[in-house]
Each structure stands twice: as structure tokens, then as C-alpha cells.
Amino acid sequence: MLMPETDPGLIARRGEIVAALRRIVPGEGVIHAPSELRAYECDALTAYAMPPLAVVLPQTVPQVAAIMAYCSSLGLKVVPRGAGTSLSGGALPLGDGIVLGLGRFNRILDIDYENRCVVTQPGVTNLAISQAVEARGFYYAPDPSSQVACSIGGNVAENSGGIHCLKYGMTTNNLLGCELVLCNGEIVRLGGKAMDPGGLDLLGIVTGSEGLLGVVTEVTVRILQRPQTQRALLLGFPTVRDGSVCVAAIIGAGIIPAGMEMMDKVSIHATEAFVAAGYPLDVEALLIVEVDGLPQEVDLLIARIEAIARRSGACSSRASSSESERQRFWAGRRAAFPAIGRMAADYYCVDGTIPRRCLPQMIEYMAELSERYQLRVANVFHAGDGNLHPLICYDASVPGGIEQAEAFGADILRRCVEVGGVLTGEHGVGVEKRDLMEVQFTQTDLDQQQRLKCAFDAEGLLNPGKVFPKLCRCAELGRVHVHAGQTRFPDLLRL
Amino acid sequence: MSAYHKPADEAQVADLIRSAGAARTGLEVIGQGSRRHLGRFTEVESVLDVSALSGVLVYEPEELVLSARAATPVAEIQALLASKGQHLAFEPPDLGPLWGAPAGRGTLAGAISVGMGGSRRLSAGAPRDHFLGFRAVNGFGEAFAGGGRVVKNVTGFDLPKLLAGAYGTLGVLTEVTLKVLPAPEDTRTLALLELKDDAALALLRRALGGAVPVSGAAHIPGEVLARFEALPHALAGGSATLLRLEGPQAATSAYAAALRVALETSTTPLVELEPQPSLALWRQISDASCYAGSAQPLWRVSIPPRHAAALGAGLRAAGAQQLYYDWGGGLLWLEGPPGDDGGASTIRSLLKAHAGEGHATLVRATRAVRANAEPLEPQPAALRALSERVRAQFDPLGILNPHRMYGSAA
Numbered sequence: 001m002l003m004p005e006t007d008p009g010l011i012a013r014r015g016e017i018v019a020a021l022r023r024i025v026p027g028e029g030v031i032h033a034p035s036e037l038r039a040y041e042c043d044a045l046t047a048y049a050m051p052p053l054a055v056v057l058p059q060t061v062p063q064v065a066a067i068m069a070y071c072s073s074l075g076l077k078v079v080p081r082g083a084g085t086s087l088s089g090g091a092l093p094l095g096d097g098i099v100l101g102l103g104r105f106n107r108i109l110d111i112d113y114e115n116r117c118v119v120t121q122p123g124v125t126n127l128a129i130s131q132a133v134e135a136r137g138f139y140y141a142p143d144p145s146s147q148v149a150c151s152i153g154g155n156v157a158e159n160s161g162g163i164h165c166l167k168y169g170m171t172t173n174n175l176l177g178c179e180l181v182l183c184n185g186e187i188v189r190l191g192g193k194a195m196d197p198g199g200l201d202l203l204g205i206v207t208g209s210e211g212l213l214g215v216v217t218e219v220t221v222r223i224l225q226r227p228q229t230q231r232a233l234l235l236g237f238p239t240v241r242d243g244s245v246c247v248a249a250i251i252g253a254g255i256i257p258a259g260m261e262m263m264d265k266v267s268i269h270a271t272e273a274f275v276a277a278g279y280p281l282d283v284e285a286l287l288i289v290e291v292d293g294l295p296q297e298v299d300l301l302i303a304r305i306e307a308i309a310r311r312s313g314a315c316s317s318r319a320s321s322s323e324s325e326r327q328r329f330w331a332g333r334r335a336a337f338p339a340i341g342r343m344a345a346d347y348y349c350v351d352g353t354i355p356r357r358c359l360p361q362m363i364e365y366m367a368e369l370s371e372r373y374q375l376r377v378a379n380v381f382h383a384g385d386g387n388l389h390p391l392i393c394y395d396a397s398v399p400g401g402i403e404q405a406e407a408f409g410a411d412i413l414r415r416c417v418e419v420g421g422v423l424t425g426e427h428g429v430g431v432e433k434r435d436l437m438e439v440q441f442t443q444t445d446l447d448q449q450q451r452l453k454c455a456f457d458a459e460g461l462l463n464p465g466k467v468f469p470k471l472c473r474c475a476e477l478g479r480v481h482v483h484a485g486q487t488r489f490p491d492l493l494r495l
Numbered sequence: 496m497s498a499y500h501k502p503a504d505e506a507q508v509a510d511l512i513r514s515a516g517a518a519r520t521g522l523e524v525i526g527q528g529s530r531r532h533l534g535r536f537t538e539v540e541s542v543l544d545v546s547a548l549s550g551v552l553v554y555e556p557e558e559l560v561l562s563a564r565a566a567t568p569v570a571e572i573q574a575l576l577a578s579k580g581q582h583l584a585f586e587p588p589d590l591g592p593l594w595g596a597p598a599g600r601g602t603l604a605g606a607i608s609v610g611m612g613g614s615r616r617l618s619a620g621a622p623r624d625h626f627l628g629f630r631a632v633n634g635f636g637e638a639f640a641g642g643g644r645v646v647k648n649v650t651g652f653d654l655p656k657l658l659a660g661a662y663g664t665l666g667v668l669t670e671v672t673l674k675v676l677p678a679p680e681d682t683r684t685l686a687l688l689e690l691k692d693d694a695a696l697a698l699l700r701r702a703l704g705g706a707v708p709v710s711g712a713a714h715i716p717g718e719v720l721a722r723f724e725a726l727p728h729a730l731a732g733g734s735a736t737l738l739r740l741e742g743p744q745a746a747t748s749a750y751a752a753a754l755r756v757a758l759e760t761s762t763t764p765l766v767e768l769e770p771q772p773s774l775a776l777w778r779q780i781s782d783a784s785c786y787a788g789s790a791q792p793l794w795r796v797s798i799p800p801r802h803a804a805a806l807g808a809g810l811r812a813a814g815a816q817q818l819y820y821d822w823g824g825g826l827l828w829l830e831g832p833p834g835d836d837g838g839a840s841t842i843r844s845l846l847k848a849h850a851g852e853g854h855a856t857l858v859r860a861t862r863a864v865r866a867n868a869e870p871l872e873p874q875p876a877a878l879r880a881l882s883e884r885v886r887a888q889f890d891p892l893g894i895l896n897p898h899r900m901y902g903s904a905a
Contacts, residue, residue: 114700114801137706159649172653173624188878193799195825196621198854198872199900200665200882201610204623204656208649228706248557254580254677293708294753297746353645355558385647386558425647433650440650441640448639448889449652455884467651 003050003431003465006096010076014053017076021056021098024066029104031055040081040099044146045089045432047348047402052079052093057101061179061187061217067100068215069185077461078183080211082122082154085146087349088430090158090210090466097461100215102153108132109218115193117176119220122153126160129221138223141168144426145334153216159208161426163259163333164290166384168224170426172207179218180206183457193220205452210428211463213456227292230258231302232329235309236283236316240264241360243285246312247383248356250289250305257305259290260384261333264363267340267378267391268332274339277332280316287314287383288329333380337391340378344393347378348405352416353425356386365415366390373408387425388416414439429467437469446470451477497540503547505630505638505669511543512667512894513636521897524663526566526602529591530609533858534662534870534899546602548669556581559646560627561675565604565668572603582678585622586613592787593859604668610660611795613781614711614739617703617822623659625674631658631666634890644672657885663896665889679710679741684768684776685751686729687736687760692716692820693804695736698758699823700800702738707754711739712823713780719819722785725775729766739777780821783828783858791816791830792837792860792868796846798853800824806849813841831860839868871900 010017014032021030031037032054042049053076058064071078077097084091093099105121111133112118118129118140126147130139143162144150150160156178161170168174177191190206191197206213237243243262250257263271263279263286272279279286287309291301302319309317320326332339341347354362363379370377376393390412394405413423413433417440423433437446446468454474456462464471500522502508515522521539525531526546546566553562556579563572569587576582587606592598612621619625628642641654658665687698695714702709717733720726740750751767768776779785786793794815798806803824810818814832821828831838837860846853854872857865874882879901889895 112799112801113704115799116700116704117799138704159653161647161649165647169620169624170647170649172656173620182877182881186877186881188875188881190878192852194797194850194853195616195822196610196612196797196854198797198856199874199878200885201623201656201660202878202882202885204659205652205654205885207656208653225704225706251559251677252557254680256677293742294706294746294749296749297742300743300745353643353647355555355560355645357555357558382647386645387647421645422643422648422650424650425645426649428649429651437651440643444637445639445641446651448633448637448641449654451888452652452654452657452885455881455888 003094004471006094010096011053017074017098018054020070021054021067024070025056025058025063029057029059031057040084040093040101043084043086043089043091045087045092045430048089048092048431050093050095052099053096055099055101057104059104061181064100064181064215064217065185065187068181068183071098071461072184072459075459075461077464079463080157080215082151082157083125083149085150085154086158086428086430087351088424088428088432090428090430092431094465102151105153105217112193113138117193117220117222119218120152122156122216122219123151126150126152126155133223137225139226140221140223141174142171152219152221156207156216156219157209157211158428161387163261163382166260166382167256167258172204174222175203175207175219176222177220178203178206178216180214181217182214183459183462191220210430210467212453212467213462229295229298230290230292230326231298232288232290232320232326233302233305233309234279234318234329235287235289235314236280237285237287237313238283238315240285240363242313243287244356244359246287246309246314249308249312251384253304253308255301255304257289257384258292259288261288262286262381262383263333263336264379266376267336267380270343270378271332271336271339274342275331275335277328279332283315288333336380340391340393344376345395345397346401348392348394348409350388350390350392350409350412351424351427352413352421353385353387354416354419354421356383358419358421362388362415362419366412369408369411373404375405375408377408382425385425386421410436431466434467435469437467447477499542499544501544501547505632508543508545508667508669509632509636509638512632512634515541515894516634516636516892519892520894522894524667524896526605527568527600529596529601530605532594533609535902536865537896537899539897543667545604545667551575552670556675559675560644560672562644562670562672563603565671566602569601569603569606570599576675577678580678581675583625583673584615584619584676585625586615586781587611587622588613589782590858592782592784593793603671607659607671608661608663608668614713614777614821617712617825618708618710621659623656626655626659626671627674628672629655629658629668630670631668633666634892634894638669642672646674662899664886664899665895667895681742681744681747682770682773683740683747683751684773685738685740685754686766686768688730688764688766689733690714690736690763692807695734696800696804696820696824698736699738702754702758703823705754705757707740707750707757708742709738710741711737711777711780713737714820715780716819719785719817723776723779727768727772737776739773786817786828786830786859790861792864793858794829794831794838794842794855795858796827796829796842796853796855797825798827798846798850802850803827806845809845809849810842813845835864836868837864843872869901
């Protein structure tokens, strides 16, 4: 993985930089000892690591603004970091840049039940928001599987999803506002507690921008009342194709379940051996379908889905009759990653989205690839929205092991795009899928996205080397500003 | 020199924009022109009429996805979706009649570009929340794509969010892909009668903070309700505080029963409206159609719901008329208080005093009033400058709907 060239000049100035950062953030908020930097050298995509020049952990918004202004004046690159749970290397440091950690922004600022929202600092975990409002029956809907650890600021940066985003949306659909510190140290507020932000929807573009546009220092999210009842169905199918037909039929019948997850045979067996959730072992595909709402509605929908499943060829069907049974249904799915982790020395989690109807052919293609690469693959799948999570088993201690697994993953993602899907449904591009962006987008498409970055960060100091295969060339891309007409409107030269 | 261009395809759109760029001529981009009077005057004489870019490209009900050429009429899309039991959940308001145009006009790209959701904004989101992907031509005359054709996608910057609500200032949309959703089987409305604004809005907030899913929450004072068409007799005479319940038939009746218990409404007169009158009522609330046939300055104010009643009272005291609340108080519609600016300065200073945030949009006004008022809420300097930098990265020469959102940056 090629990262931006390091500037030895900046590395040589480490002492001076650390001293300047210390003046902004006194005490223990600046880390530069090599042994301590190691804790920040990677995120949850552990295949890539690089100790940063220094780590700074500010506690106030003015400190963040001062850090950004300082880095901007020096041309020092900044990698923002939440809880470091990114699966795509979004927080991978640069050797000649600093990591700006938001971990000390850990307070919830305002719980506003009247406006049904919570204002929080970005370092608060996703789950902590729900916990803070649960006494009044509320919760924050997006539930990425890392919700115990991941921070809400990181969720904004990655536009995180989760099992229930089929019905309740991703982060972007549950976010009302944020405060953003720009590269030059300016502070802007986007949105607020009102439902629509006015003007251009910059909140929408900052969400999921993977730390390339600004540093989020405050977040306002919508909270919802927790549904009175949740029930789940466990459906087994003799083939993946039958399971896929069932998913399409449920949606075709006008039902949007709260969650709809599919597991393939390898995943079913791995999780059953790990947590004994009671999954049927004689099926090729397992579907967990959850519905929520008032009891009458839930019971009605469960009955309808059961009927659809029978017509779609389900060979086993169980509806949860208690909360503990529902939890048991989910236990296997929740443990899928660690369970598969037991099958191999290492696994590599891929994340692409396809039109759902293409699932059977994707599964066949993955079986083919599994043969070709001689690597096992297990599949868990957000079936409702077509988001695939193939887990490729490999052994990092074998020379070339990681490269083989990555090549396998890249083949899957290329096929996702070929069938009309996308490279990532929820984990982000980061460094991991960066070099595949040209599979999905033309150079013109990417140029337009990079020009947008120029509006926020003309010097390319915020998280460079992520998302885009080529570094931003603001001066070149925006030349029409400086010498109007020379590059984009060549006919003007004749005037 | 004025010109009227009607390109047949994306390549022609790109050619026309490149020519306009070379000549430094601004273009007003229109579809059917049903929202042409929203925002600032573009002050340009040349029109880029994209209405020929019409037609559904892909509709896959079971994938919840529809792709169409940008200027496909909303009415055509709605009819197609209805044939499969689906709909556009953001309920795009049909605002044409506010300017004297017939109802039922408007294109998909137009509905997306003004970024407005109807009453279901509350629970289902705005156009931005359903806008998955597009093709467009930017001010450089380059065709580009953003987003994708699947419902779950975080690949690259989320450009659809930015183009939704950009009033065509960032690019001319040529194709759009939307998330579509099952339409509710059944719709009912719980109407509580004769409540005053503050009690009504408190009740709506209580309902929205409860476990029953509510997909519309409006309070319509009596004088506004009197302007509604085909109003059920039971609602005539006073105010109505309305809660819309949607879902499978067995569910909506359970919702209504649960809501009555939760709201402890025994002392308030209450009626439950059947599907037909419910649909007619909510259509009118979303479309603000009670304001058609008048030329009074019309405002749409978005605020945190808790401040709605106090702001409403302040606005009335300042001379605002015909005010009603949607989105549980998150949205106010009103005819402006007196003033050469249609009430802009009064409304915006009250908004600031009561809520400290939110925004007021001048939806309709005479040309004279529009010359004195910014239709969109002015922004703080740093945000305004950032927005302008963003715009300029799509259209540096200011060809596309110039100054449709804001005047020149300071």
C-alpha cells in the first residue's frame, strides 16, 4: 500500500512540533515516545501500521482549532482518530503527520427529550448515547457491531450502519447537526436541532467523508423511543437461492423488517460450534428476520413472513416467543466474526453491496474464488440491503498470505461493482479499498469528489492517502479559478 | 443574448454548458418549471430546459430502487410506484398551485433539487435521505456520477446529499436513482379538536416521544383549517391537532387505541378519520395548498420543535397570518407579517430570539418583495464562505442557476 511520500524535514522537526503542540495542549495530551506511539500505529485494520510523528489529544474545541491552524501553517498532515475501530484503515497514521485523537471529548452535553435529540462530544461511544437515554425508553438507532467501543464522531466520519439500518437508516439519516473544525482552524456549525439544515447540505457531505473534510467536535443525533416489542424469526433454507427468493418476497410484500441477516453454511457451523445458538445444521442458508413495533403489528408481520418463508421453500422456521429466545437467535450472528476467527489463524472481512437478486451468483463466484485461492470463505450478509460481509480465512504467518486474501477480497469487490453494486456498504474506503475506487468511478467522477475536498482543505493536509487513489491536486483541478479557461475551456485561449 | 435550449440528452447538456462557459452566459435550469419561483431570481436570460430528459430507466421493486431520467414527471413516478404498492416516502410537496400552476406538475430532479420533504419528513426523511445516486453535468461541462444504485453505500463522498437541495447550482442532473419504499396499506388520522397552539404542540411532542409510530403530526388552527378543501364535517369550526398512523390495517387500529391511552385524551374532543379523508387532509398539509390563490408572502420555517408555540405566538403578534404547524412543530407555514421584505427581518429576528437556530425560507412573494428579501436564511460568514467554496468547485464560472440560493459572497 503506497502512502503519501514522507517529508524528512518535518520528521526532523519533531521536537519543535511536539513543543508547539504542548503549548496548545498542556500536560499529558501530547504523546511522542516511540513506545507510546505504538498504541496509535493502526486501527482495527491491523494489516497496516505506521507510528505517527506525534499524537495529540485535545480536550476543548479551541484547542482543536489551534492545532489545526498550527498544522496548516506548518503544512503538517493530520489524521483524525475516534476510537480506532475502523475496518478500512481510516485512522492509519502517517509517519510525517500527527494523529489528532478525540478520545478526551467524552461527555454528553445535552439530552433534549422535548426535541428528541442528544448533543454530545464526538468521543462518546455509540452505545453510551443509548444508555444515557434508556431510562426514558429512548435509544439511538444506528447500531454498528462495534457499538460498545466505536465513537459517535467516528460513526459520523464513516457513516456507520448496523444490523437495523434497513429500517432505521445509517448515521446520516439519524444525524441532525455537528460542529466542524476546518483545516485552517475555522469553526462552523452544520445543522442543529431543527430537522432540515438550511443552505447546501454540508452536513450530508461531511457524514461519511472519512476524516478528509474536517474534524467533528460536536454531534447532535436524533433519538427514538424503543419499540415495545421485538420478535425474530429463524428460517432455514436448502439453498442460498431459496433464501434470497424469500428476502425478495418479504420486501415485495411491503414489509421492511427491522433487520434481515443471512448466514451461509460455513458461518452457521462455525457459530454453532462456538456459541450453540441452536441453529439448524442441515441447511445451506439461514435467515434471521426481526420485526418490531406494537405487539399486534409484530405478531401480524411474523405470521405474514412465516407464510412467505413457507412459499419460498424454507425447510425450518422458528419464531421467538420470548426476549431470551430472540437474544439467542442473534447470539450466533453476533458471534459470527469471532467464531470464524477460530477456524483460521486470521480472517479478512470484506464489505461490498450488491443488488440483492445477485446474491446466488455472488455466492457461486466466491466458491469459485475459494477454490482458486485455496482459502476458505464464510459469508454473513445484511440481506435486506444487499450488504455482503465475506470473511476470508488466511494465515498471515505464511509468506504472501495476506496478499492472497486481499487479492481474493478485491476480486469480490470488483464483481460487486460489475453486477451494479458498490465497493463498500458501511466500512468505508480508507486505505483498504482506495486503489479500487477507479473500478467504481471514472476519473471525472473522482476529480469532482477531490475538488470538493479542495473547498475544505486546499493543501490536502487532512487524512491524505485515504479514499482516493491519487493525492488531491487542488491547484491543477481548480485551475479555472486561477487562470480562468486555460484547462477546462481551451477554446477561450483563442479569444 | 437570450436563448432557449432544449437538449435531448446528457451529451447535449454538456455541450450547451461548455458553450455557455466559453461565452460566460448564465443558464436558468428548468424541468417543467413548477418550482421556478423558489429561491432567488437567477437574473439570466438563457434557459436550459431539460424536460426532454424523461423516462424511467430501471424500476426494481424488490430492490427498493428506481432510476429515471432527471425530468421524469413526479406524477408518472408516483403512478408507477403505486402499481407495485410502493411510494416516494419523503412525500414531495406539490407546490405549483401556490404560483397559480395546475396541480400534479413537477419533475423528479426538481423535487430533489429543492430538498423539501412533506409531512412524512418527520419519520421518513427528506429527499436527501432517499436519493441514492445520479448522473449530472457540472459547470465545467463534464458529465459525472455520484452515489450508486443500491440502498447501502458509503463509497466516496456522499454527493447525492449535496446535490439534493442545491437548487441546481452544482450540476444539471440528468439521471437520478432513488430508494423507494412500500406504501402503507392503511392510513388513519387521530384528530384532537379545539386545542390551543401550546397545548396542541405539547401533545404532539408527547405523541412523537412515545412508542406508537406516527408519520405525520400537525396542528392546524381553525382559520387555516377553514381554507381546506373537502374538510370532514367533524373538523369544521375550530382547530385540529392531527396524528397520522400508517401501517397494516390491523396495526393502525392498534396504534390509534394505544395512542389514545398514551395521550390521556379523555377530556379532549377527538375523532378518528378513515383512510380517504386522511389522505386528502395530509396531501393538503404537505402541499400547503391552503395558500393557493393568494399572492401574500408565504414562509416555511424550520425550527427545533420545542420552540414552535412560542415562535408562533411571537409571529402572530407581529402580524403573521394563517399559520400552521407540521412535523410536530418542526415546521411552520405562514403568511408574512407586513413589510416591504415580506416580513423577512421580523421573522428572522423572532426565529433567532426564540430558537437561536433554524431557518426561514420565503417560498412565495411578489417580485418587488423578492427584491428586498433573501429567500433562503442568510448564513454566518464562515459557513457562507465554505458553501461558496463548495459551489465554486462544481461551477467556478457561475453558469448554473447563478445566485439562485444566495447573492455574491462577501
